[in-house]
Amino acid sequence: MPIRAARGRAARGVTPQQGELMRTVQHLAIAALRGLRGVELVGCGSFNLLLGANNSGKTTVQEALHLLGDPTSPTRWREVPRLRRTAPLLEPWGAGAAAGLEELLWLFPGGPQAVADGDAERCAIRVHSEGALGGMTVAAERRVAMPPQRAVSTPGLRVEAPPAWVSRATRGDGPSGGPQLNLELTIRRDGESDETRLVLWDGGALRERRAPRRPGVRVISALEHRADARLAELFRGAFEKGAQADLVAILQRFDPRIVDIATLVVEAEAGVPRPRVSVVLRVDGLGLVPLHALGDGTRRALTLALHLAVADPGDVLLIDEVELGLHVNVLRSIVPWLMEMAGRVGAQIFATCHSLEVVDAALNTQGAADGLVVYRLGPRRVARYDHEEARFSRAELGLELR
Amino acid sequence: MHRVLLVVEGPHDLGLVHALLLRRGLRVVQQLDALDPELHCLVPREYPQGGDLLKRVSVPRFFGREGVVVVVAAAEGDTRLVATVAALQRPLNVDLNAVGVVLDADGAGAVARLDGLRRKWRATLGEALLPLATPGDVVPGPVRIGAFVLPDNESPGALEVLLRACATAEWPGALELADAFVLAAEPLLGASAAELQTPSKRTKAPISVLHALMRPGKAVQTSLEDGLWLGRAAFDAVPGLTAMDQFLWALVDPQPRATVP
Numbered sequence: 001m002p003i004r005a006a007r008g009r010a011a012r013g014v015t016p017q018q019g020e021l022m023r024t025v026q027h028l029a030i031a032a033l034r035g036l037r038g039v040e041l042v043g044c045g046s047f048n049l050l051l052g053a054n055n056s057g058k059t060t061v062q063e064a065l066h067l068l069g070d071p072t073s074p075t076r077w078r079e080v081p082r083l084r085r086t087a088p089l090l091e092p093w094g095a096g097a098a099a100g101l102e103e104l105l106w107l108f109p110g111g112p113q114a115v116a117d118g119d120a121e122r123c124a125i126r127v128h129s130e131g132a133l134g135g136m137t138v139a140a141e142r143r144v145a146m147p148p149q150r151a152v153s154t155p156g157l158r159v160e161a162p163p164a165w166v167s168r169a170t171r172g173d174g175p176s177g178g179p180q181l182n183l184e185l186t187i188r189r190d191g192e193s194d195e196t197r198l199v200l201w202d203g204g205a206l207r208e209r210r211a212p213r214r215p216g217v218r219v220i221s222a223l224e225h226r227a228d229a230r231l232a233e234l235f236r237g238a239f240e241k242g243a244q245a246d247l248v249a250i251l252q253r254f255d256p257r258i259v260d261i262a263t264l265v266v267e268a269e270a271g272v273p274r275p276r277v278s279v280v281l282r283v284d285g286l287g288l289v290p291l292h293a294l295g296d297g298t299r300r301a302l303t304l305a306l307h308l309a310v311a312d313p314g315d316v317l318l319i320d321e322v323e324l325g326l327h328v329n330v331l332r333s334i335v336p337w338l339m340e341m342a343g344r345v346g347a348q349i350f351a352t353c354h355s356l357e358v359v360d361a362a363l364n365t366q367g368a369a370d371g372l373v374v375y376r377l378g379p380r381r382v383a384r385y386d387h388e389e390a391r392f393s394r395a396e397l398g399l400e401l402r
Numbered sequence: 403m404h405r406v407l408l409v410v411e412g413p414h415d416l417g418l419v420h421a422l423l424l425r426r427g428l429r430v431v432q433q434l435d436a437l438d439p440e441l442h443c444l445v446p447r448e449y450p451q452g453g454d455l456l457k458r459v460s461v462p463r464f465f466g467r468e469g470v471v472v473v474v475a476a477a478e479g480d481t482r483l484v485a486t487v488a489a490l491q492r493p494l495n496v497d498l499n500a501v502g503v504v505l506d507a508d509g510a511g512a513v514a515r516l517d518g519l520r521r522k523w524r525a526t527l528g529e530a531l532l533p534l535a536t537p538g539d540v541v542p543g544p545v546r547i548g549a550f551v552l553p554d555n556e557s558p559g560a561l562e563v564l565l566r567a568c569a570t571a572e573w574p575g576a577l578e579l580a581d582a583f584v585l586a587a588e589p590l591l592g593a594s595a596a597e598l599q600t601p602s603k604r605t606k607a608p609i610s611v612l613h614a615l616m617r618p619g620k621a622v623q624t625s626l627e628d629g630l631w632l633g634r635a636a637f638d639a640v641p642g643l644t645a646m647d648q649f650l651w652a653l654v655d656p657q658p659r660a661t662v663p
Contacts (some may be wrong), residue, residue, distance in 0.1 A: 356448070378495040385492065393489040395453075396482070397460050397475075398446030401493065 024131050024215050024314050024348045025065065031126035032109040033067075033110065034060045040383055044131070046371030047339050049322075049362060050352045051402040056377040058352040059084060062219070062318040063107070064127045069184055069217025069316065072196050081107055083221050083320070097274060101181050101200065135318075215314030220307050221321045225299040229289055232277045235263060241311035246341070250305045252332055254298040257284040264288065296325035301334055307339070311386035313346035323355035335361035339368060356394075359401055363391050376401055403438060404656035405496060406472040410483045410504040414561050415552070416463060416476045417626030419504065422647050423465045423472060424597055426654065431464035431471070438464075438471045443493045462490065470656050480505055480515075484522040491527075500546035500653040501531060504646075506560035510603075512537040512551035538645055540652035550649045554642030562605040564642050568631045569612055576615075580608035598605035625628065 026043040036057045041048070050058040063080050070076045081103035105112040110122030181200040186193060224230055238247060244261055251258040260282035268275050274395055279302075280288045291299055306318055335358055342349050353359065362372050374385040385393065385401065393399040410416050420430070430585040431437050434445065438642035446459050477486040483503055491498065507515050516537050523532055531547045537555035540548035584607045588595045597603050610622060617625040625631065629645040636643055 376493060378493075378497050383492045389485075389489065389492070392482075393483050393492070396452060396488050397486070398448060398451040399493060400443065400447060400491065 014252070024133055024267065024316050025068075025350075028061070028064060028066050028068075029128040030061065031128070032122075033064050033127055034107060034109065036060050036064075037109070039377070041375055041382065042384055043386075044348070044350075045373030045386075047342060047368070047373070048053055048348075048350045048361065049113050049359060049372070049374045050377065051359070051374060052377030056379065057250040058377055059320065061375075062320065062350060062352065062379070064230075065129070065316060065318055066217050066219055067125075068127055068129050069215075070213040071088070071187055072198075074198060074200070075282035077104065077183070077198065077200065083219055086126060086335045090402075104181060104200065133217075140319060142207050172317070214312065215316065216312065217316040217318065218307055218311060220303060220317060220319045222324050225296065225303040225325065228278050229276075230278050231291060231299070231303060231306060232263060234303070234310055235261070235279045238306050238309035239263075241309055243305075244289075246309060247302065247305050248382050250301055250337060251281065251298060253330065253337075254295075254301060255283065256304070257286070258282070259284055264290075264298055271323065289364035297327060297330060300325040304334075304338060305341070308341045308347065311345050315345075315347045317342065317347050317349045319349060323358050324355050328355075328357045330359045331355065332361050332364075336365040339365050339371070343367070343371070356400060357401060359390065359392060363387065363394060374401060403440075403469045403496075404424070404499045404654075405438070406470070406500040406502070406653050407487065407490055407498050408472060408474045408502040408650075408653065409477050409490070410474065410502065411477055411480050411483065411506055413476050413623050414626060415504050415506075415619075416474055417623035418561060418564075418631075418646070419474050419650065420465075421629040421632050422650050423474075423654070425632065425647070426651060428465040428467045428470065428472060428654070431466045431641060438466070438492065440496045441471065441473060444473060444490055466593055469655060472654055480508075483519065483588075484526045487523075488526050488573075496546060499656075499661065501538075502540070502649070502653045503533065503548070503549040505549065505551055507551045507553065507556075507558050508560060509558050511558050512555050515551050516549055524559075538649055540649065546653055548653060550646060552642070552646075555645060557642075559605070560602060562602065562609050562638065563657040564646070565609050565631055566639040568633075568643060569609065571635040572631065572633045573612065576612060577608060580611040583611055584608050601615060606614040 023044060023046065025041075025044050027044065030039045034057075035055075039061070040055060041061065052058050059342055063083065065075065066080050066083070102112065105115050108115055108123045108125060110117075110119055114122035183198040183200065185196045185198065186194065188194075235247075247261050248258060250317070253260065258281050262280055262282065264278050264280045266276040266278070279291050281291070283289045283293070286373045291302070294302075304319070304322075311317060322335070322338070323331055339362065340347070351358075359374065362368055362374075365372075369387040372387045372390070374384070374390045376383040390401065393401060409595060410419060413558065424430075434442065437445070442464055446461060449459055451457055451459060460475070460478070462473045465472040465474065473490065475486055475490055477483045483505060486501065487501065491501070503519065505515055505519060510518075513535070514533060516533070520532060520535065530547055533547050533549040534541050537549060537551040540546050553559045553567070554563050557563065566577070584598070584604075588598055598607060613622045613625045616630050617628070633644065637647075
């Protein structure tokens, strides 16, 4: 799905103030996004655990943060709805052209039907945050517009005559036909309000040339650790930051025989049209071991470590199911390490979780009292626990929290 | 469903509340399947809590009858009352209809103890649902709220003072003998009876003697739960017992009330 900003706004390069590095997002309010209404995360910490039953909205909270991270980025709009399926790089965006727009429509509170009906209230996304990302409201509405020369009927969608601005926006670089999604974004930051329009359609290639917004919002999806190419890309950034020793240290918690990490370049040859770069580990007694030969837990931990290694101060890391692939005994050491590293980098973490072991490991981490916040998303309310409240509920009353 | 949360200081207080609720027609909910699903989140599922192998799993006690469910939890100490209220309230996805606290006056007196509770309450839970400054009163409203200060919302002391008054009404002769027994046996026990030197323990000793005769080999809580201390004579003669019963009913009665009974 190509997406183009009809009128964009350059990234401001927001730099978190000293002392706020651990609280890039201090407050998140989701008025309307997917099925969530009136959900607030008050008093965010530096390490935030999002608990709750399936379908309670944990992933939607992460989607809200991901959108807020760079709402004028077409790439971001491309990525956000796809995080529910798999790692962003595992599937080509063009796969199933109609699915591109279709996925986006489900971000809107009323879903595709409300959008097709032109229900202004139910097809508006409203998310607000306070903190170093800047207080902002993202309002979006979707209209279906078709080039007038093509009278195509799309099942489930009512085709309307395109407003004039759509024609201008798409002149010379727009779709030749098919449904379009016109997003109108009102972004409020630093006391200013700015309006941006994005035109999205299925098919074609995405081209975006601009620096990512800072502080960044990074996503660590549940299956990213299986995308070797993605890990190689991350490792390049980590290598440039000199993080190899940290990476080896975390890997040694899984296998003390691991002594080094490096990249291996396979030159182009018959059957391999382009050079392929992959990450390998040097293991005593085994030599160079490719990542795909490792267990899920090791690769998951490496993925977490790589993201932290390339993160900048003030970045927000969204971790989907932090416990995924990690044995309970490993969690007891990985979670404190994750919190320590995030603190050292100055990154803020929002991690979804179904594991009491993760909660307990976080509660038992030295220094967690200052930055740990647990949110339990229920069908009607969000319960917030600071460290002492969570500790009391867990250790003294034996409550599950999740 | 009318849902009530009641937090008491200790297991003996819970025993008294248990007996009073049963008198009002409620029954103990023993099977998880029979419990209001909205309250399942208050049932601990694991052991050991906090890694403590000796600690008993702190399961609240649930009572119910048609349209009413009451959660009663022992905070295991007066300093944990407000934290326990907050912790049990927080995971619920439904609104409670009433919240009550039962605490001991101890030596400070009822008003001073309630003032202390209100300060902690305000710091932890905010102004909403703040109990009235008057001990034993229940604030009517969408969420009824109140605090009862044992023994009778006025006098210093604790549950044992109330139980002694009950025993005086129910079995005056037996209580007299129990007092005499404690006095006579104390010197014979020497250093082993050192704990009797504190006034509260001295009050508790004859109560324990009576209990030991009524429910030998069982915890004091059992004679309380069985309602042995709550006979007609006790209700007629002990205002604190009647006040406690009315306080609980003001929280538990599903019919909204304009005034405290």
